[in-house]
C-alpha cells in the first residue's frame with residue numbers, strides 16, 4: 001500500500017508538487033493523467049526515490065510504503081527500490097544479453113545460485129509475456145529486440161527482483177499500437193500480484209487499464225477517484241475539460 | 249569557400265604523404281649502403297680464403313672479440329686486425345712520399361708479408377694492383393642485422409652497428425609500464441570525477457587536469473630529473489636513478505591527463521537511462537559504476553588508453569632526460585634504457601647528412617611512425633565497436 005500525506009516537492013525554487021495526498025490500495029492499477037509538465041512523473045518517482053538523483057530538490061510531507069515513511073533516514077534506498085520496481089518511458093535495456101538484462105537485479109542482489117537465476121529469468125520473462133519470443137535467443141543482445149519486446153524485457157527485468165509495487169512512466173508511449181495492447185494486457189494480468197501505478201497521456205489507456213485515476217494539473221492532484229466515475233462523471237470542471245479534450 | 253576547404257584539405261594530405269615518402273626514402277637508403285665506412289675497403293692476404301664478412305663479424309674482429317680466422321670460417325690462424333692509421337707508426341711521413349704516393353706500395357708490402365692480416369684502408373690508398381693482396385667483397389647493411397641486431401653503435405669504425413632491437417624493446421618496455429601505471433590510476437580518477445566528485449570539485453579539477461596535458465614535455469623532464477630520478481635512486485638504493493622506471497613514471501604522469509579526460513567524458517556520456525535502469529533495480533552506486541557505466545564507456549576508455557599509449561610511445565624529451573639512454577636490451581625496470589624518439593633526438597644533430605647514421609635515424613623514424621600508426625588504427629577500430637559487443 002502506498003500513501004502520501006501533504007507532499008510538497010521543489011526543484012530548486014520551482015514548486016512542482018503542491019500538497020498531494022493520495023492512497024493507493026494493493027493489487028490495483030492506478031493511473032495518473034494530466035497535461036504535460038503537471039508533475040505526474042515527479043510524483044511517481046517519489047515512490048522509489050528516483051528524484052534523489054537530482055541535485056537541489058526538496059521534499060516535505062510523508063510518503064509511506066507498506067507502513068514505512070520511505071524518506072526516513074533508516075530506509076535503505078537500494079532495498080526500497082527492490083520492493084518498488086520501475087519501468088521507464090523509453091525502453092532502456094542494458095547493452096547486455098537478454099538473459100543478463102533480466103538477471104541483473106539478481107546479480108546486484110548477490111544471488112549466486114545459477115539454477116535459481118535461470119529459473120527466475122524464465123519466470124520473469126513468462127510473466128512479461130516475452131518468453132515464447134526469446135527463449136531460443138537468450139544469449140543474444142537485448143538491442144536485437146523490437147521496441148515493444150525491449151519494453152517487455154524491461155518489465156521482466158523489473159519483475160525478476162520480486163517487487164510488490166511496479167511503477168510505469170508512460171510505458172507504451174514509444175510503442176506501436178500492437179505492442180501497446182500487449183503491454184496493456186500484461187498490466188491486467190500483473191495486477192493479480194503487483195500494485196501498479198502508471199502514468200499515461202493516453203486517456204483511453206487510462207480508462208482501459210486502471211481501477212483508479214488521479215488527475216494532476218500544475219502540481220496539484222485535482223481529482224482522484226474510481227476510473228469509471230472519473231471518465232463518466234467527473235466532479236471538477238477542469239477534469240471534465242481535460243478528458244473531453246478541451247484542454248491540454 | 250567550399251573549394252578553399254577542399255584545397256587546404258588536399259594540400260595537407262599531400263604534404264603528409266610527401267613527408268612519409270621522404271622519411272621512407274631516406275631511411276630505406278640504409279639498406280643500400282655498405283656495411284663499413286664509406287670510402288674504405290677491407291683487404292686480406294691473397295692466401296686467405298675468407299669471403300665477405302658481415303658487419304658484426306668485422307666489428308668483433310677489430311674489438312679483438314674474434315681472434316682466430318677459424319671462428320668465422322677461415323683457416324686456423326690468429327687474426328691480425330690492422331687499421332690504416334697504424335701505418336704511420338711503422339713508417340714515418342718522409343718514407344711515404346710528399347703526397348703519400350708511396351703509401352699504397354707500402355701497404356701492399358705489409359699485407360703481402362702478413363698472411364693473417366685484416367686491413368681496413370681508405371679505398372684510394374688500397375694496393376689494388378698488388379697480386380698478393382685481395383680486396384674483400386662488401387655487403388650492404390641487411391634488414392636482418394638492422395631489425396634483429398642487438399647492438400646500436402652507429403658511429404663505430406670500421407663497421408657501425410645498427411641493431412635497433414634494443415631501442416624498439418626500450419620503447420615498448422617503457423611505454424608498457426607507463427600504461428600499466430597510468431591506466432588504473434587514470435581510470436580511478438576518471439571514475440571519481442565523473443561519478444563521485446560534486447559539481448564544485450569537478451569544476452575545479454577538470455580544467456586543472458586539462459591544463460596538465462598542455463605542459464611542455466621538457467618541463468616534465470626537468471621535474472623527472474630533479475625530483476623523480478634522485479627519489480628512485482634513494483628509495484631503491486640504485487647506483488643511478490636514470491632508469492626505465494623513471495621513464496615509465498614520467499610517461500605515466502604525462503599520459504594521465506589524456507586518459508583521465510577522455511575516460512571521464514566517455515563515462516559521463518553514459519545515458520542517464522542506463523544509470524536509472526540500474527539504480528531502479530536496487531543496484532548501489534558502486535554496482536552501477538562497475539556493472540553498467542564502465543562497460544558502457546569501455547570503448548571510450550579503450551580510446552583513452554590507446555591515445556595514452558600513443559603519447560607514451562612518441563614522447564621524446566622527458567624520456568630522454570630521465571632514462572639514462574643506454575642502448576642495451578632492457579632486462580629490468582631498474583636499468584638504463586633508450587627509446588626510439590630519444591635516440592633520434594639525441595643523435596640526429598651529430599649524424600652527418602646522408603651518411604649511414606643519418607639514414608638509420610630516419611629508418612628509426614619510420615619504425616616509430618609504423619608503431620604509432622598501428623596504435624591509432626587500433627584506437628579507431630576499438631572506438632567504432634558497437635557498444636553492445638562483448639558484454
Ligand SMILES: Nc1ncnc2c1ncn2[C@@H]1O[C@H](COP(=O)(O)OP(=O)(O)OP(=O)(O)O)[C@@H](O)[C@H]1O
Nearest residue numbers: 011014016034035036037038039040041042043054
Ligand atoms: N530535473 C528537473 N529540474 C528542474 N525542473 C524539473 C525537473 N524535472 C521536471 N521539472 C519540472 O517539474 C515539472 C513537472 O515535471 P514532470 O516531469 O513531473 O511532468 P510530467 O507531468 O511528467 O510531464 P510529461 O507528461 O511531459 O512527462 C515541469 O514543469 C518540469 O519542468
Ligand SMILES: [Mg+2]
Nearest residue numbers: 040041042169
Ligand atoms: Mg513525465
